[in-house]
Every structure is written in structure tokens, then in C-alpha cells.
Amino acid sequence: MLNTGVDAALLSVGPDLPWLIGYAAMPLERLTMLVVPAAGQPTLVLPNFEVPRVVPRGDLFAIDGWDETDDPVERVAGLVNPKGTLAIGDHTWSRFLVALQQRMPASDWVDAGTVTGALRQIKDEAEIDALQRAADGVDRIAAELQGGQIPLIGQTEAQVAAHLSRRIKEEGHARVNFALVASGPNAASPHHEAGQRVIQPNEVVLCDFGGTTAEPEGMPGYCSDLTRCVYTGEPPAEFAEAYEALYDAQKRAVGAATVGTPCEDIDRAARDRLAEADLDQWFIHRTGHGIGVEGHEDPYLVAGNASPLQAGNAFSIEPGFYVDGKWGARIEDIVVATPDGARPLNRVDHRLAIVEA
Numbered sequence: 181m182l183n184t185g186v187d188a189a190l191l192s193v194g195p196d197l198p199w200l201i202g203y204a205a206m207p208l209e210r211l212t213m214l215v216v217p218a219a220g221q222p223t224l225v226l227p228n229f230e231v232p233r234v235v236p237r238g239d240l241f242a243i244d245g246w247d248e249t250d251d252p253v254e255r256v257a258g259l260v261n262p263k264g265t266l267a268i269g270d271h272t273w274s275r276f277l278v279a280l281q282q283r284m285p286a287s288d289w290v291d292a293g294t295v296t297g298a299l300r301q302i303k304d305e306a307e308i309d310a311l312q313r314a315a316d317g318v319d320r321i322a323a324e325l326q327g328g329q330i331p332l333i334g335q336t337e338a339q340v341a342a343h344l345s346r347r348i349k350e351e352g353h354a355r356v357n358f359a360l361v362a363s364g365p366n367a368a369s370p371h372h373e374a375g376q377r378v379i380q381p382n383e384v385v386l387c388d389f390g391g392t393t394a395e396p397e398g399m400p401g402y403c404s405d406l407t408r409c410v411y412t413g414e415p416p417a418e419f420a421e422a423y424e425a426l427y428d429a430q431k432r433a434v435g436a437a438t439v440g441t442p443c444e445d446i447d448r449a450a451r452d453r454l455a456e457a458d459l460d461q462w463f464i465h466r467t468g469h470g471i472g473v474e475g476h477e478d479p480y481l482v483a484g485n486a487s488p489l490q491a492g493n494a495f496s497i498e499p500g501f502y503v504d505g506k507w508g509a510r511i512e513d514i515v516v517a518t519p520d521g522a523r524p525l526n527r528v529d530h531r532l533a534i535v536e537a
Contacts, residue, residue, distance in 0.1 A: 188260040209275075214241065221242055257284055265290060317352050337363055337376070348391040358389060370510070382412060384509060430513070462508075
């Protein structure tokens with residue numbers, strides 16, 4: 181904050197609060213806000229009846245509970261320089277930001293991501309361990325999918341998604357973030373929402389799923405995110421060849437994810453390999469996104485992002501191809517950049533599994 185000229189950070193709902201103090205604010209019309217001054221003790225302002233949910237942290241931060249007849253915006257405004265530069269959490273409800281701006285019209289406002297994003301994207305060993313536990317859980321589910329242990333043929337996409345969701349929680353996640361199941365031509369939509377389409381023999385089934393881990397009270401959870409594809413029968417040569425190119429593109433991108441490499445170069449490594457197979461026109465999204473307490477966070481592996489990878493960055497590598505009305509495929513792992521090279525956290529088989537379940 182001192183380096184960026186920020187006098188105080190104001191953090192409400194969203195991932196910054198649990199990452200800093202282990203408390204996730206409920207998304208209420210009642211204001212909860214952690215005020216972090218550049219100098220001095222932080223203060224958590226929140227409704228009095230929410231105070232019992234907070235795990236005290238000794239001298240780390242003070243707790244200021246407000247009653248229903250109090251003005252929490254005034255409480256927050258009284259804790260900061262009304263003419264300073266204030267960093268507002270990027271998940272903060274607009275009603276609170278507008279009220280704060282009206283109360284402090286002389287303040288300058290910036291996105292708190294300029295402060296917290298640079299810190300959150302570099303994971304320490306405890307965070308990497310949490311991400312590894314999350315990855316191990318979804319790996320076990322993917323192995324069941326590839327081994328034909330999860331019924332597919334004759335099931336609706338929604339039924340398979342429900343099965344994946346149940347297994348995600350059984351594998352130590354507190355909540356399911358998503359369970360995308362896209363079969364046949366639906367796999368051409370990268371974020372297809374599982375519906376009532378019945379999965380047929382001899383087609384691709386793309387499954388992209390993840391959740392947030394259950395951690396001890398007062399600790400934030402960390403996210404998993406994995407994509408694998410199976411084929412319900414023998415795939416046609418055209419699809420098998422395209423998938424082989426995708427497999428190689430994902431492998432090349434992982435190999436390129438070394439400390440100091442610009443993020444856009446990792447995207448280019450995957451894209452160039454798909455271009456060799458004349459599939460680049462069907463690769464319609466970035467190669468990856470950061471991950472931690474939030475499913476999508478810095479750094480982003482995309483053209484135009486010349487920021488170099490740093491040790492401790494954790495991110496997805498997930499190239500894909502999506503041929504409208506026909507089929508699609510994606511391979512996704514979570515990877516950590518280390519001084520010794522890329523460390524994939526997901527190790528379940530990357531090859532196209534043929535299942536008859």
C-alpha cells in the first residue's frame with residue numbers, strides 16, 4: 181500500500197476478506213468491511229449479530245460491531261483519511277461504494293486488486309499444499325470417470341453433473357463451484373450448462389468440475405478446477421487426431437510455464453501447436469487463469485499479458501477446440517510455477533479415455 185500510494189484498503193464481500201483474516205462476509209444489505217490502513221491496526225466493521233462468526237486473531241485486527249440503528253458507512257468513514265487514496269474491494273456492492281463516495285467526496289478511489297492481487301497470486305507452501313489437496317480430490321473423481329465407474333450412456337448431462345457434485349463434496353470440498361457436463365455437439369460450448377440431453381453411445385463427453393476445499397475454522401478454502409474428456413465408444417479418426425494435437429498443445433504449454441516466462445508466451449505455446457493441426461480457429465478462449473481462494477484470479481495466460489511468471493503463481497492450463505454443432509474437447513490442469521519448473525498439481529491421465537458405461 182505504501183509503494184502504491186494507497187492510504188487504506190476497504191474490503192467487503194469477496195475473496196480478499198477470508199484470505200486476509202479467515203472470515204467470509206455474508207452478502208447482506210448490511211455492510212461488513214475490513215478497513216486496512218497503510219499504518220495502524222485494521223478494523224473489521226460488521227453487524228453485531230455477525231460478530232460470533234468471526235474467529236478473533238489477537239492483535240491482528242479490531243472488531244467493531246454495529247447495531248441496527250447505527251450508520252456503518254459513517255463508522256468506516258471515521259477510520260480513514262477522507263481526502264486520501266482508498267482501495268475498494270472489487271466485489272464490494274455498488275450501494276456501499278456510492279454511499280462511501282458521497283460521504284468522502286474528496287477521496288480518490290482505486291481497485292483493491294492493485295494491492296491484494298499482486299500478493300494473492302504468489303502462493304506460499306501452505307497455500308500450495310491446500311491446492312494440492314483440492315487437486316488430488318478431483319483427480320480421484322476423474323479417474324472414476326475415465327475408468328467407466330460413473331454411468332454416462334442413457335444418463336442426462338444433469339444427472340452426471342449431480343453425481344460429480346456429490347463426489348466433489350465427498351472428496352473434502354466444502355462447496356461445489358461448478359460441474360459442467362457437455363456431451364456430443366454440446367461440447368462445442370466451452371461453458372455449456374448441463375441439461376436434459378441424454379448421453380448417447382459414440383460421442384464425446386466433456387467434464388469440467390471443481391469446488392472449494394473445507395479448511396479448519398477461520399481459514400480460507402482453496403479451489404480445484406479440472407477438465408477431462410471421455411468418448412463413449414471408438415472415436416472417429418478426425419476426432420482422435422484433433423485430440424492428440426490438443427494433448428500435445430497442453431503438454432507444451434505446461435512445459436513453457438517456467439519462472440520468468442511472459443504469460444502470453446504460454447498461451448502462444450498452446451495456440452501454435454493447435455495451429456499446426458489447423459485447429460487454432462476453434463480455440464476461442466485464453467489458455468489459463470490464476471487460481472487460489474478464488475476460482476479465477478491473477479495471473480491470466482492470454483495474449484497481451486507480458487507479465488512474467490513468478491515462483492508461487494498457481495494457474496490453469498486448459499487449451500481446447502470447439503467445432504460448432506459437431507464436438508469439442510479441453511484438457512485442464514492446475515499448475516504451479518516453481519524455480520525448478522512447472523509443477524502440475526493434477527496427474528490423472530490426459531489421454532482420451534474410451535468408456536462404455
